[in-house]
Structures are given as C-alpha cells and as structure tokens.
Amino acid sequence: xxxxxxxxxxxxxLRELLLQRRREQFRLRMQQAxxxxxxxxxxxxxxxxxxxxxxxxxxxxDGAGR
Numbered sequence: 001x002x003x004x005x006x007x008x009x010x011x012x013x014l015r016e017l018l019l020q021r022r023r024e025q026f027r028l029r030m031q032q033a034x035x036x037x038x039x040x041x042x043x044x045x046x047x048x049x050x051x052x053x054x055x056x057x058x059x060x061x062d063g064a065g066r
Contacts, residue, residue, distance in 0.1 A: 001049050006056040018053045021046055
C-alpha cells in the first residue's frame with residue numbers, strides 16, 4: 001500500500017482501513033504466539049501500513065494533504 005493511494009481516500013475510509021489493519025495485526029500476533037504463523041514478514045508489513053495510514057490521516061488533519 002502506497003501513501004499516494006491513501007491520500008486519494010476519504011478520512012472515513014482511512015479510519016475503516018486503520019481499524020481493519022489493527023484487527024489484522026492482532027490476529028497475526030495471536031497466530032505468532034500460538035506458533036501458527038508461517039509468514040513472519042506480514043507482521044512487519046501490517047505495522048508499516050498502520051503507520052502510513054496514521055501519517056496520512058495526520059497530514060490531512062494538519063492541512064498538508066498534498
């Protein structure tokens with residue numbers, strides 16, 4: 001997911017996407033704890049997606065949505 005793709009979305013859509021990613025992160029952490037997670041890199045990608053979404057949301061809030 002790229003930041004430019006996120007900037008094209010509405011704030012409401014971003015909040016929903018953030019909620020989905022946080023749920024996915026929780027599910028992945030539970031899988032890791034129980035030894036069921038096979039692709040460890042997905043946790044890192046999800047964490048970075050969350051950070052990107054939060055950054056774009058903050059930029060929109062500050063008026064620097066470029």
